[in-house]
Amino acid sequence: MPEQPQILATLKEYFGYDTFRPLQQEIIDSVFAGNDNLVIMPTGGGKSICYQLPGILLPGITLVISPLIALMKDQVDGLLANGIAAAFVNSSQNQEEQQDIYKKLLDKEIKLLYVAPESLSFLDTIFSQIEISLVAIDEAHCISAWGHDFRPAYTQLGYLKNKFPKTPIIALTATADKATRQDICNQLNIPKAIQHLASFDRKNLSLEVRPGNKRIEQIFTFLSDKPNDSGIIYCLSRKTTEKLAEKLKDKGFSAEAYHAGIDHQKRSQVQEDFINDTLQIVCATIAFGMGIDKSNVRWVIHYNLPKNIEGYYQEIGRAGRDGLPSSTLLFHSYADVVQLQKFADMSGNKEVQLAKLDRIKQYAESLSCRRKILLSYFGELIEKDCGNCDVCKDPPTFIDGTVIAQKTLSCVTRTQEQEPIGTVIDILRGAQNTAIQDKGYQNLKTYGIGKDIAWRDWQQYIIQLINQGYLEIAFHQNNKLKLTSLSKKVLFEGEKVSLAHLKELEKVKQPVVIQMDQGVAPDLFEKLRQLRLELSKEAGIPAYQIFSDATLREMEKFRPMSDEEFIQINGVGRQKMQNYGYQFIKEIISFSQEKTKKKKKSSKKGKTHKETLALYQEGLSIEEIAIKRQLASSTIFSHIQKLYEEGEDIDLKKFVNTEDIKSIKEAKEHLDNPEGLKPYFEHFQGAIDYNTIKLALAVLEQGTVSVNDE
Structure with a gap:
């Protein structure tokens, strides 16, 4: 094992640092001692040095398994620039280039060799002729089906420990929950690996979540005071990255799209320009950013809700790696959740992915300090709120939730931490279903002690307790609720718990003041009733299931003409707004126009459709047309349908x-x-x-x- 002065001299000579960051020294010493290690260190924490520095000083070659060609090239370029002999082998090279690398390996001219997991089998002959001193597996979460980025090619890596039993293995990842950490060690055949968990607390990152309406306009506002700052916008679809990049360019920003459908040369150029500060903004799918060591990314926006907290945390971690204040913004919408549910349905571990999707959804809708939620998810518990997220900056009204917390934690204890949220709530509320009876839960002391609280309210309170770190979900054990170290403080040490008042959940935005009572309008009521009848026949359901007469009467009186006004009508929820809102708003607008301008009704109607058609032909979206015309999106949507039915050239796709x-x-x-x-x-x-x-x-x-x- 090298002496400490030699290790510090190597750190300074090749990496330019005088001292190690937290945990680096400890991990490097463990590698030199011949131990297997699992390193969980957030993006920007300095994971690479943990195997690159030992790779320089160990006698043989360090083999680095890396999942992406772009990531390998970036890492190797950085090492070569620092005077470290490194190379990579992957499918982007021709045979001649690979043979040249094999010769250098045999001549001991390379210290670190980066290899994609798919290419390992081609190197078996070479491996038998060289000394492998260390095996490093980067992005190790890819091996685990519990992880957020499972890659089947990684599952073969367990053979490496069998092939090199005396060679230490170091597995590294930026994000992994408890289940994923254990799974990584088991699959790599290193069950006794020493686990090193760095702090996930990135205090310099501000955290903000907003509803996903008028996202483009919100992004322009967000960027108004950041004219030259570098940033990344993550999107779910390739098409969104391209459309968004075009809109940013039209506004004068330097922006490009990045996704797997763009040819390799163009992607490389985008990456290169971004690293070199000649490109300000990248609109990307999640593939962008892995392994890119750009320290001055000042902001990260998630245009869509991410699939899980691991991916979200890794992506926001690409901002502010130089430690300076940086901003993160997440948009979320019902449509994103539906799309992500479909992705989860197609995955190999649907239940886990859906449970993790629920957690990121709960994060987005949370009334608790967002940093607390992120840190507790990875097992790091903090007691004070951060003060640097939107919830802390505009806190909700709190109630004393100590008794609620005590009842919940006691119930989880009495079920021996073997049940998910739904069963715990059923026990607290004294449910008499088969699942409770079969397990004898009706005999528990906590059975029925929460009858006074509604099921949905219990659910929201328990989610808050999870968000604050008093409970955690074991995704790998069918989502069972588990106690944490903070649980004992509430149960046995008299710690008080504050919970957000549940009325705050409904305050997504300030209520819209509806129009004044317009009085009765029998003709309008009859029109709305006829519309309801037509829609019910079309859907094959009773008319009253669409809207009750009482709801139609309220529409008659207040005549809502926008989505915001319509949602305020009693009996109109989000789902019914989506299903029927635009038809009823259209009818009310039509009635109002008829009443005020009877003579011009038909010509005005024709004109308003033609105005929409003209803007559609200019390439504007429904949302953009609505903004330009100062009408509800649902009204524009009805125009588009009408134009299509009248035979206009409308691309419904x-x-x-x-x-x-x-x-x-x-x-x-x-x-x-x-x-x-x-x-x-x-x-x-x-x-x-x-x-x-x-x-x-x-x-x-x-x-x-x-x-x-x-």
């Missing part, structure tokens, strides 16, 4: 997701009775709304779409 069309096409082929909209709505359990179903069926009738389109 612009307004319905290709994945939805594909799903509806498959449903149409397999449903016993695909007549009307209701069979589809029930088939998708409400995940796809009636409007989308209607549009998708129209697109399929056109026969102009390929469900394989990107």
